[in-house]
Amino acid sequence: MQLFSTFENNIYLEIAISSLEGVGIKQEAIYAVPLDNRTEKRKVFDTLHRSDGTSLIDIGVGLATAFSVIGASIGFELRWGPIFCGLIAAFIGFVIGFAIRLFTEVILNKRKLLKGKKSEVIVIIDCEKAQCEVVENILWEHFALGVAKVE
Missing domain, CATH: 1.20.860 (Alpha-t-alpha)
Known part of the structure; x- marks a missing residue:
């Protein structure tokens, strides 16, 4: 069974991974992937196919x-x-x-930013079905932004 979760890149991610290893999940079964943030600047004017939700008029x-x-x-x-x-x-x-x-x-460059927290790291965990509940609880306890299970 696989569990997918997203985290901000902070100390809670490291603590969650350490806790997972303490429960018996092998280090090879934990895969963390950092996400690249958008580097392209936003465009001021909208087109027919793309709109950012702000209006200049x-x-x-x-x-x-x-x-x-x-x-x-x-x-x-x-x-x-x-x-x-x-x-x-x-x-x-x-x-x-x-x-x-x-x-x-x-x-003034005060454009709308994403509200809330941004996901910066995706964590994929391979575990057995019996460990799934414990792993999910550990992820939530360490401030995961989202968790999904795949059999």
């Missing part, structure tokens, strides 16, 4: 709506009228909102 659309209402209200007293003043104010609001979002996403 959400603040711009909100500000465009607010500015257009204010611009149209003021436009009743101006020479150009409410329509042109509302459109100009909407464009200005959109540009300001887009600039704010672009600044926070690109220049």
Whole structure:
């Protein structure tokens, strides 16, 4: 039987492996594989086939709506009228909102990170069916992020 588990790369992984060896699992039956993290930088603009869930125009659309209402209200007293003043104010609001979002996403580099903990090491353990319960408990006690059994 094989057990697969994922861990962060910390001292608890080493303690879990030592505990497994203490229970009678041979060192040759424990296989730990570190994962490579993404080195490619995220792209700012989305494509039709890939999206990261962040939008650069959400603040711009909100500000465009607010500015257009204010611009149209003021436009009743101006020479150009409410329509042109509302459109100009909407464009200005959109540009300001887009600039704010672009600044926070690109220049400050505050992109969405993965929430929670990242798996960094996969541990594969070959054991007998009788030892499976004990091995699984040891993995959970030492803060495994996930555990799966395969017969």
